[in-house]
Amino acid sequence: MNMEAMNEVIVGIDLGTTQSAVGVVESGFPILLANEEGSRLTPSAVWYGESGEVEVGALALRRQGVDHVITSVKSLMGRRFDEVDESERVVRNGEGLLLESAAGPKSPEEVSAEILKKLKSVAEMQLEGEISKAVITVPAYFNDGQRAATKKAGEMAGLEVVRVLSEPTAAALSYGLDRLDESSKVVVFDLGGGTFDVSVLEMREGVFEVLATAGDTSLGGDDFDEALTLFAADQLGMRWGDLDAMARVMWLSEGRRVKHVLSSAEEATFRVPFVGEISVSQDRFRKLLSDHLGRMESCCRRALLDARVELGDLDSVLMVGGSSRIPMVRKKVAAIFGKEPDLSQHPDEAIARGAAIQAGILAGTVREVLLLDVTPLSLGIETMGGLMNILIPRNTTIPCKAGEMFTNAVDFQRSMKIQVLQGERELAKDNWVLGGFELPFEASGRGQARVGVEFRIDADGILSVLARDVATGKDTVIEVGSSAVDVTEAKVERMVSESVEFAFEDMNARVFEEARLKANELLPAVEMALSQVGDLLDQSELQEIAEARAKVEKALLGNQSALLKEGVECLDRATESMATLLIEKASISLFSPQGD
Amino acid sequence: MKKGYTIGNEKLVKVLQGASCHLLGLWKKQGKEEGALRIAVIGGGCSGLQYQMDLVDGPRDRDIMVESNGVKVVIDPKSALFVSGSELDYSDDLQQGGFKVSNPNALVTCSCGESFAA
Numbered sequence: 001m002n003m004e005a006m007n008e009v010i011v012g013i014d015l016g017t018t019q020s021a022v023g024v025v026e027s028g029f030p031i032l033l034a035n036e037e038g039s040r041l042t043p044s045a046v047w048y049g050e051s052g053e054v055e056v057g058a059l060a061l062r063r064q065g066v067d068h069v070i071t072s073v074k075s076l077m078g079r080r081f082d083e084v085d086e087s088e089r090v091v092r093n094g095e096g097l098l099l100e101s102a103a104g105p106k107s108p109e110e111v112s113a114e115i116l117k118k119l120k121s122v123a124e125m126q127l128e129g130e131i132s133k134a135v136i137t138v139p140a141y142f143n144d145g146q147r148a149a150t151k152k153a154g155e156m157a158g159l160e161v162v163r164v165l166s167e168p169t170a171a172a173l174s175y176g177l178d179r180l181d182e183s184s185k186v187v188v189f190d191l192g193g194g195t196f197d198v199s200v201l202e203m204r205e206g207v208f209e210v211l212a213t214a215g216d217t218s219l220g221g222d223d224f225d226e227a228l229t230l231f232a233a234d235q236l237g238m239r240w241g242d243l244d245a246m247a248r249v250m251w252l253s254e255g256r257r258v259k260h261v262l263s264s265a266e267e268a269t270f271r272v273p274f275v276g277e278i279s280v281s282q283d284r285f286r287k288l289l290s291d292h293l294g295r296m297e298s299c300c301r302r303a304l305l306d307a308r309v310e311l312g313d314l315d316s317v318l319m320v321g322g323s324s325r326i327p328m329v330r331k332k333v334a335a336i337f338g339k340e341p342d343l344s345q346h347p348d349e350a351i352a353r354g355a356a357i358q359a360g361i362l363a364g365t366v367r368e369v370l371l372l373d374v375t376p377l378s379l380g381i382e383t384m385g386g387l388m389n390i391l392i393p394r395n396t397t398i399p400c401k402a403g404e405m406f407t408n409a410v411d412f413q414r415s416m417k418i419q420v421l422q423g424e425r426e427l428a429k430d431n432w433v434l435g436g437f438e439l440p441f442e443a444s445g446r447g448q449a450r451v452g453v454e455f456r457i458d459a460d461g462i463l464s465v466l467a468r469d470v471a472t473g474k475d476t477v478i479e480v481g482s483s484a485v486d487v488t489e490a491k492v493e494r495m496v497s498e499s500v501e502f503a504f505e506d507m508n509a510r511v512f513e514e515a516r517l518k519a520n521e522l523l524p525a526v527e528m529a530l531s532q533v534g535d536l537l538d539q540s541e542l543q544e545i546a547e548a549r550a551k552v553e554k555a556l557l558g559n560q561s562a563l564l565k566e567g568v569e570c571l572d573r574a575t576e577s578m579a580t581l582l583i584e585k586a587s588i589s590l591f592s593p594q595g596d
Numbered sequence: 597m598k599k600g601y602t603i604g605n606e607k608l609v610k611v612l613q614g615a616s617c618h619l620l621g622l623w624k625k626q627g628k629e630e631g632a633l634r635i636a637v638i639g640g641g642c643s644g645l646q647y648q649m650d651l652v653d654g655p656r657d658r659d660i661m662v663e664s665n666g667v668k669v670v671i672d673p674k675s676a677l678f679v680s681g682s683e684l685d686y687s688d689d690l691q692q693g694g695f696k697v698s699n700p701n702a703l704v705t706c707s708c709g710e711s712f713a714a
Binding site for chain 2: 374378387388389390393394395396397424426492496499500504506507510
């Protein structure tokens with residue numbers, strides 16, 4: 001594979017608290033890459049051996065209970081020692097902190113870098129090439145220090161972090177919500193394994209802005225497992241405090257299994273070999289969760305309040321994170337927001353997919369798929385007679401380009417005015433002027449100059465206009481900005497409805513103007529021809545020409561395009577034989593030795 | 597003429613069998629079987645108005661969409677005024693091959709078939 005091309009691949013990474021994933025855009029679609037175990041999700045767990053060996057993911061998790069395995073390192077990223085609970089296995093390092101490990105103290109960045117290295121190697125294995133750039137997601141509430149720590153972790157893993165993307169934005173991208181209208185408001189509800197985040201986003205100028213975010217860094221699926229497990233332990237007559245680490249891991253994993261079963265069944269049985277079993281009903285589960293659900297609700301209310309968004313203004317509620325599978329959580333969300341949540345994306349994978357989409361946009365691979373923006377109105381330049389000459393019609397998908405050749409209308413013209421217009425009307429004056437410039441060229445006879453004009457709209461919607469004097473090859477380029485694509489809905493509406501309302505009048509005006517230009521070109525030409533070769537024509541021909549001339553001159557005074565057009569065509573026909581004579585005369589003089 | 601698109605019928609535009617076969621084949625080749633054909637009429641050209649055809653993903657706001665012979669055609673409202681009653685055909689002729697629009701509203705049709713006058 002071409003290494004140069006591979007370097008341009010940017011992967012999207014969801015560096016999660018409990019699990020992480022890496023994705024990329026392939027043939028326009030975001031896909032997640034599976035690790036050696038065949039799983040698209042890699043547990044965010046790192047184990048260090050005494051002699052420095054490192055295991056990441058499921059391999060590391062397997063050692064839990066036997067050895068110290070670092071999990072949830074994300075919650076320590078960019079934190080100061082004073083901010084962290086004493087229960088964490090951390091040691092002070094100046095202001096910051098280090099995690100204990102068998103291989104000595106490690107910074108949270110170092111541990112995160114191990115996870116990122118693992119994801120990088122998954123991507124390199126799957127894509128068969130070196131990966132050096134990534135987009136990494138972080139919670140919306142992450143402060144600058146936490147974002148910088150995430151970036152540093154990326155660098156330590158050999159990845160240039162081209163963007164730190166906020167998780168709710170990534171979720172919205174994966175739901176394809178970047179195609180929403182301006183000022184659409186969306187709630188992203190993200191209940192993962194260890195953390196809960198709820199964000200209110202608003203679409204502004206094509207990008208999502210986080211209006212407010214709230215959450216609980218210790219609320220998630222793991223708490224539900226624990227609540228279930230503690231309940232079961234209690235019912236089975238076990239004291240949690242008496243259980244050793246290994247046993248706890250086993251009990252908790254049974255708790256998780258029961259939780260999963262309860263996502264689709266009314267009842268599940270909590271079984272612990274040699275201890276006993278107990279049945280847990282949906283109702284019991286709800287009671288166990290009621291505290292958590294209450295905390296969740298108050299976060300949601302706070303986010304809405306902070307964002308100053310009314311429930312009625314919400315366009316969509318998205319749910320991501322593994323725990324959004326729990327029916328009770330879904331019901332709660334529907335009740336809080338008064339709206340059925342959108343669950344169409346894979347809850348564990350949505351953020352990584354969104355990261356992959358963002359990476360794809362940055363790498364340029366999804367431009368056409370994602371930024372399926374169109375020109376809301378036609379774009380063109382003003383031509384002779386004040387007409388609109390469309391170069392890029394309305395509804396053209398961007399990026400795009402189009403060009404046309406123009407010439408001078410008057411003898412000895414020294415420059416041409418390029419007026420960039422936007423709109424649907426046939427006459428330039430009814431359209432909007434986006435910009436313009438004067439293009440100088442060598443003075444020449446009418447129709448001699450050759451000026452190529454090209455409009456180009458890039459993926460960001462920026463219109464640039466290039467005008468080239470073909471004779472000298474000299475280019476003049478102006479950038480018009482994003483006004484070609486950024487037009488308010490109301491303005492588009494007004495322009496389109498006016499263009500329909502005046503469609504026939506406009507078209508009539510255009511046809512008349514075009515015919516008038518043609519007539520004004522034709523009449524003096526006929527005059528000139530008559531003086532040169534008029535004596536060679538017979539009487540009936542002269543008569544026909546005179547009649548056609550009169551017709552055109554009369555039509556020019558009126559405003560009926562059809563009459564004028566007809567007159568011009570008559571004159572064109574009537575002067576055909578004269579034109580032939582003229583050409584013959586011209587070629588004779590051209591080839592005669594005396595010249596003219 | 598609010599947001600979204602409206603559905604029109606074959607009175608607006610009709611896609612004849614030949615054009616349909618060719619278009620559907622084209623889309624299949626491009627792997628875009630959900631595509632649509634945009635027909636626009638814009639001012640200019642040798643007889644005053646000219647057609648512009650484009651393969652697109654689907655209708656946009658304010659468009660009128662007509663499904664004819666399995667082909668989705670999308671037209672913006674202004675163009676619709678001038679397209680109304682047209683038929684789209686395809687010919688394999690070496691000389692004048694390609695898509696052709698015949699328009700009952702056209703008073704004058706230019707010889708290249710690309711433009712007309714209403």
